[in-house]
Amino acid sequence: MSIEMEQFHNVFFEESQEHLDEMEQFLMELDLEQPDKELLNSIFRAAHSIKGGSGIFGFDALTGLTHVMENLLDRARKDTLQLTTAIVDTLLSTVDILKGILNSYRSGGDIDWAAISQGTEQLEQMLSKGVEPADEKGYGLFEQPVLGKVDDSFGFFEEHTDVAEDEGFGLFDMEESAVSETSEGDKADVVPASTEPQTSQAQDKGTASQPHQPTVERKAPAASVESSTIRVDTQKIDALVNLVGELVITQSMLAMIGDKGGLEAEERRQAALVELQRNTREIQEAVMSMRMLPMSFVFNRFPRLVRDLSGKLGKSVDLQIEGGNTEIDKGLIEKLVDPLTHLVRNSIDHGIEAPEVRAQSKKDSEGRLILRAAHKGGSILISIIDDGAGLNRARILAKAKDNAIWVSENPQDIEVWNLIFAPGFSTASEVTDVSGRGVGMDVVKRNIEALGGRVEIESEQGKGAAFHIRLPLTLAILDGMCVSVGDQVYVVPLVNIIESIQPLADQVRSMGNDKLLWVREEYWPLISLGQQMDVRPQHKEVTQGIVVLIESAKKRFGLWVDALVGQQQVVIKSLEQHYKRVPGVAGATIMGDGSVALIMDVESLATQVKSAPQPVQEAS
Numbered sequence: 130m131s132i133e134m135e136q137f138h139n140v141f142f143e144e145s146q147e148h149l150d151e152m153e154q155f156l157m158e159l160d161l162e163q164p165d166k167e168l169l170n171s172i173f174r175a176a177h178s179i180k181g182g183s184g185i186f187g188f189d190a191l192t193g194l195t196h197v198m199e200n201l202l203d204r205a206r207k208d209t210l211q212l213t214t215a216i217v218d219t220l221l222s223t224v225d226i227l228k229g230i231l232n233s234y235r236s237g238g239d240i241d242w243a244a245i246s247q248g249t250e251q252l253e254q255m256l257s258k259g260v261e262p263a264d265e266k267g268y269g270l271f272e273q274p275v276l277g278k279v280d281d282s283f284g285f286f287e288e289h290t291d292v293a294e295d296e297g298f299g300l301f302d303m304e305e306s307a308v309s310e311t312s313e314g315d316k317a318d319v320v321p322a323s324t325e326p327q328t329s330q331a332q333d334k335g336t337a338s339q340p341h342q343p344t345v346e347r348k349a350p351a352a353s354v355e356s357s358t359i360r361v362d363t364q365k366i367d368a369l370v371n372l373v374g375e376l377v378i379t380q381s382m383l384a385m386i387g388d389k390g391g392l393e394a395e396e397r398r399q400a401a402l403v404e405l406q407r408n409t410r411e412i413q414e415a416v417m418s419m420r421m422l423p424m425s426f427v428f429n430r431f432p433r434l435v436r437d438l439s440g441k442l443g444k445s446v447d448l449q450i451e452g453g454n455t456e457i458d459k460g461l462i463e464k465l466v467d468p469l470t471h472l473v474r475n476s477i478d479h480g481i482e483a484p485e486v487r488a489q490s491k492k493d494s495e496g497r498l499i500l501r502a503a504h505k506g507g508s509i510l511i512s513i514i515d516d517g518a519g520l521n522r523a524r525i526l527a528k529a530k531d532n533a534i535w536v537s538e539n540p541q542d543i544e545v546w547n548l549i550f551a552p553g554f555s556t557a558s559e560v561t562d563v564s565g566r567g568v569g570m571d572v573v574k575r576n577i578e579a580l581g582g583r584v585e586i587e588s589e590q591g592k593g594a595a596f597h598i599r600l601p602l603t604l605a606i607l608d609g610m611c612v613s614v615g616d617q618v619y620v621v622p623l624v625n626i627i628e629s630i631q632p633l634a635d636q637v638r639s640m641g642n643d644k645l646l647w648v649r650e651e652y653w654p655l656i657s658l659g660q661q662m663d664v665r666p667q668h669k670e671v672t673q674g675i676v677v678l679i680e681s682a683k684k685r686f687g688l689w690v691d692a693l694v695g696q697q698q699v700v701i702k703s704l705e706q707h708y709k710r711v712p713g714v715a716g717a718t719i720m721g722d723g724s725v726a727l728i729m730d731v732e733s734l735a736t737q738v739k740s741a742p743q744p745v746q747e748a749s
Contacts, residue, residue: 156217156224161213169202191230421456435473445494455509468576522542526545532554534551582599606701609623611695620718700718
């Protein structure tokens with residue numbers, strides 16, 4: 130395949146994925162009693178565009194199935210077929226199959242012709258239950274000898290839709306006159322196009338009356354093939370072009386000054402450098418904004434999941450989405466789908482009770498599930514909140530005892546809740562195909578931490594639970610404070626720093642081998658960064674150095690360093706491709722002088738902190 134054709138294919142794959150996502154969303158929004166005609170038209174146009182593009186590129190599996198789907202949608206929008214829950218379920222199942230076909234073409238995998246055959250039969254069965262459509266436009270794919278040459282070239286014809294309806298890929302639509310002008314002999318040779326190659330041996334193992342069983346990919350709504358492209362608002366591109374223009378002007382200013390001496394030249398040089406720094410910062414922000422996508426790209430996957438799973442479990446769940454316009458880095462979005470899917474499934478399966486149980490607790494029969502996203506400082510906070518039964522503290526502690534997991538004598542709630550992240554931990558009384566095997570929550574925590582984030586839990590028994598995921602806005606850039614220990618420089622994330630102080634002698638206390646700092650009307654445990662990194666510090670006493678007060682998700686502590694170097698934005702580089710994970714280290718960056726500085730993992734450092742007891746003696 131030529132590079133040019135591959136580019137066309139990639140555009141088709143991306144647009145088709147968007148069309149399928151739109152179809153799924155619009156199908157979920159349909160009111161069966163009084164379906165919105167514009168919604169039906171939008172669903173029809175999406176199917177039409179996919180069929181058109183797939184025909185041009187010879188993706189016959191997509192063409193055949195979308196054609197039958199299009200027939201059903203066309204009759205629904207023309208009121209010759211009454212929509213029912215069964216029809217919507219069938220259409221949603223067809224969307225699942227189409228997504229699988231699209232991924233197969235994208236990745237070069239095998240086409241599941243058995244699923245296509247089953248999907249086609251189910252659609253045709255729904256068609257046969259309604260009023261027969263008028264056949265003036267000749268619904269169905271046709272292979273006509275009179276058009277054989279064109280068929281050989283393009284492999285696809287559109288015979289039943291007006292050109293004005295096509296928002297797809299510039300399809301070649303056959304005029305009705307082309308059909309009417311064919312001879313009677315030619316018409317006799319017309320045969321329906323097959324949705325499956327004649328050489329295929331795959332047969333449908335089910336029947337048309339059987340409900341569609343979602344594939345593994347459907348249960349986890351992440352795309353099987355990760356997208357490597359992104360759509361960017363033209364306003365962002367225009368802003369970047371303008372900034373590059375300003376950068377060129379600044380470059381010209383510096384070139385004109387050159388090596389000229391004198392006070393005036395030096396002032397102009399300094400002014401140009403300040404302008405250069407501003408240009409660089411704004412260009413960086415503009416480029417990073419192009420990687421940002423709204424959280425709706427993730428959240429819009431879940432109405433279908435909630436609908437299917439709640440129906441399967443016999444529960445009624447109202448899904449509320451808040452903050453869908455909150456933007457986050459594309460790299461984070463693609464890695465968030467699986468953890469969020471697991472948390473949503475857990476909330477529906479374990480959290481929200483069955484209607485009869487909720488009635489006994491004087492709750493509404495319909496459970497409530499909230500997906501919320503919001504910016505908090507330099508981070509994004511994603512919450513999954515339900516009004517179900519909440520976490521059962523006694524059951525979790527009993528399960529921890531059964532699994533020989535050590536727990537302190539009188540653990541706080543946060544310690545108990547975090548037990549569910551232990552590998553293999555599950556309080557489910559039975560194993561189902563939904564959950565209960567104890568696989569997943571530890572993976573959720575590990576995946577979120579790999580993104581530089583953390584998971585926090587709130588729960589009140591009988592009233593519900595909330596899982597909060599806190600993540601950086603981007604994986605690429607970090608605002609940090611550079612600190613030094615010995616001759617080494619380290620970077621501490623600025624978002625975790627409260628303040629930096631040089632402590633006085635009467636602020637430092639000792640408890641055995643540990644040191645505490647009295648500040649802000651409380652004791653802060655102290656960690657020596659030099660000791661953690663096995664680097665000899667310049668100062669032996671805390672009072673000679675600097676203490677950076679840090680707040681993590683779990684604890685607050687002071688980080689003892691030699692000196693502050695300064696605040697700086699750094700580009701994060703992962704070390705795990707070449708080295709195993711180092712406790713306390715989140716990554717590395719290259720400084721302006723070419724040296725390498727390690728970026729501190731505040732959450733990992735916090736695990737080294739002991740609670741701050743009352744001191745028994747003052748340090749000398």
